[in-house]
Amino acid sequence: MSTINLIAIDGPAASGKSTLAELIAKNLDYFFFDTGVMYRAVTLAALAQINDLDDETKVTEVANRIQIDVQAASKQDGRVMDILVDGKDVTWQIRTPEVDFNVSKVSAYAGVRKAMTEQQRRIGERGNMVMVGRDIGTVVFPDAKHKIYLEASPEERARRRFVEVQNRGESTTYEEILASIRKRDEVDSSRAVAPLKPADDAYVIDSDDKAIDIVLKEVLQILGKSVP
Numbered sequence: 001m002s003t004i005n006l007i008a009i010d011g012p013a014a015s016g017k018s019t020l021a022e023l024i025a026k027n028l029d030y031f032f033f034d035t036g037v038m039y040r041a042v043t044l045a046a047l048a049q050i051n052d053l054d055d056e057t058k059v060t061e062v063a064n065r066i067q068i069d070v071q072a073a074s075k076q077d078g079r080v081m082d083i084l085v086d087g088k089d090v091t092w093q094i095r096t097p098e099v100d101f102n103v104s105k106v107s108a109y110a111g112v113r114k115a116m117t118e119q120q121r122r123i124g125e126r127g128n129m130v131m132v133g134r135d136i137g138t139v140v141f142p143d144a145k146h147k148i149y150l151e152a153s154p155e156e157r158a159r160r161r162f163v164e165v166q167n168r169g170e171s172t173t174y175e176e177i178l179a180s181i182r183k184r185d186e187v188d189s190s191r192a193v194a195p196l197k198p199a200d201d202a203y204v205i206d207s208d209d210k211a212i213d214i215v216l217k218e219v220l221q222i223l224g225k226s227v228p
């Protein structure tokens with residue numbers, strides 16, 4: 001078992017990983033780091049800098065060239081942290097449907113994953129961190145002290161995402177969201193490098209019939225922390 005105090009939380013898109021990780025981090029006074037933002041930042045930069053995202057070599061060059069920084073939130077506009085690419089604030093640009101649509105392709109490239117994995121390891125070495133992603137417990141930190149794999153059915157995840165999107169006043173249908181989640185699941189789980197799957201020693205939680213506070217209590221108990 002590692003001496004690095006790192007809690008790895010993996011799972012499919014919209015399974016509630018980030019919400020759970022934020023709550024754990026708050027309870028333990030740990031740093032919360034969502035690695036999905038890095039793949040989103042590479043996708044955003046690639047969309048801006050090259051015209052063909054099917055060109056793996058060029059996308060990998062972008063991943064190696066750009067400087068991604070994560071800092072404490074500088075504004076109170078709903079953000080959890082600031083995401084900077086080459087010094088520019090891209091916190092909200094990385095959440096557009098265009099990035100959503102292309103990010104699975106970009107994150108399947110081996111060279112992109114190598115570059116991001118190296119950066120994530122360097123950040124994680126600081127310890128006292130809840131790190132969220134798809135491959136944290138399997139590849140990035142296989143010796144993490146604690147590993148949680150949070151899953152939920154595609155229908156339940158689409159339902160939750162639909163409520164969020166409606167609350168933001170955006171016009172998408174439940175069916176569109178469900179189709180997009182299914183597609184991302186398929187790409188994320190079937191890629192050759194670091195596919196989405198639970199680590200052998202991960203604690204798997206199915207959150208279909210569980211509210212987030214129940215899941216939080218369960219996790220804090222696993223971590224041996226007192227439950228609020």
Ligand code: DC
Pocket residue numbers: 013014035036037039040103104107108132133134135136184188
């Ligand atoms: O969690 P998210 O939706 O922000 O992740 C965006 C994409 O990045 C998703 O398609 C999977 C990918 N990703 C990954 O491959 N490995 C990670 N550690 C985190 C995210």
